[in-house]
Amino acid sequence: MHGSFPRLDIGPLSEYREDHFMIARFSDYVHEHQSLVFPHRHSFYHLVLFTEGSGRHTIDFHHFQAEPDQIYFMIPGQVHTWDFEAGMEGYVVNFSDSFFTSFLLQPEYLDTFSFFDQDSSNNVLKISENVRERIGQLFEELLAQNARATHWRDDMVRVLLLQIFLIIEQSDAVDRRKSAAKGKNATVRNFIRLIDKHYDKVRLPGQYADMLNVTPNHLNALCKEHMGMQAGELIRNRIVLEAKRLLINLDLTVSEIAYRLNFNDNSYFTKFFRKETGMTPEDFRKSPAI
Known part of the structure; x- marks a missing residue:
């Protein structure tokens, strides 16, 4: 397979x-x-x-x-x-x-x-x-x-x-709910756009709040209101998504993927991935989800 x-x-x-x-x-x-x-x-x-x-x-x-x-x-x-x-x-x-x-x-x-x-x-x-x-x-x-x-x-x-x-x-x-949630708030849209550009290097909601000229609490409140989740969860979800995209490329080792995503080491990446998905990167590669 x-x-x-x-x-x-x-x-x-x-x-x-x-x-x-x-x-x-x-x-x-x-x-x-x-x-x-x-x-x-x-x-x-x-x-x-x-x-x-x-x-x-x-x-x-x-x-x-x-x-x-x-x-x-x-x-x-x-x-x-x-x-x-x-x-x-x-x-x-x-x-x-x-x-x-x-x-x-x-x-x-x-x-x-x-x-x-x-x-x-x-x-x-x-x-x-x-x-x-x-x-x-x-x-x-x-x-x-x-x-x-x-x-x-x-x-x-x-x-x-x-x-x-x-x-x-x-x-x-x-x-209609998803359409309204996406189009209603410009700050949330800009936040998602910034995550997509910087997810591999910028991990903290406060750093994004600085880029958006809002307080971390305000950014969190907007994300919860319009997206139903906290700002940190949106960041982690984007990192997990890219990790999954890279994991189906078997030419890359898990260590190489961890390096690309700017994790300090393979074990830290594995711990993060398992916490967010419930499985290790190696288990994900074997799963029918891909």
Whole structure:
């Protein structure tokens, strides 16, 4: 089983990173990239809408059954794999982290959507029946616009993608509580963004509070109100997530992973991981969760 995890970083899609955007019918995409059956991570945003077929896919150790009218969203850095049966169809879109930078006044605008989330349990949605037809039309328009070599092509693609995101965010598919929690407080959003940048070096809530110009108590209160957990737990969860992502790469020893995550030694990392997950790093590597 572990032989199917040769690496996390993915090379065959680098040409799409250079172009900043790619859309294809899912069957064509899978046929062209048949080797992508092992867990891998992208440096770009990735989303798939299924219209036909069935199978399984995993995003950051959460397992999902693929089915028609399901859409999944992935942010840069997340790890996923899939096992689809024949006859899968739909649409796949990849776009770079900078694709919307020059288009939107608010650089972090995509972060406000509930489905672009580090918690992969929020990444997969069933498209509501009342918007399915419109969403399908927008994906077809994306394909058509992408085929046109016009000066406004990229901006038309951006507008169509934003329509898709906004329609889905406002649809019945989205958990209103999760959507409100993510979009309501700018300090919490900035805190999560800072964790994602500095989790391997900055571990204390007080250090993040200084970056955000708030007191540690205020930061803690905001996290408990909007996320349902303390600031320290959010930091630890992000470290654990990255540890799990690294552990499925068997080219790295546990000691090397501990070093990458800036733990003083292997035993301290093992103690931390066991306290947070209930198992040792070695046990995690043997578990069916991956």
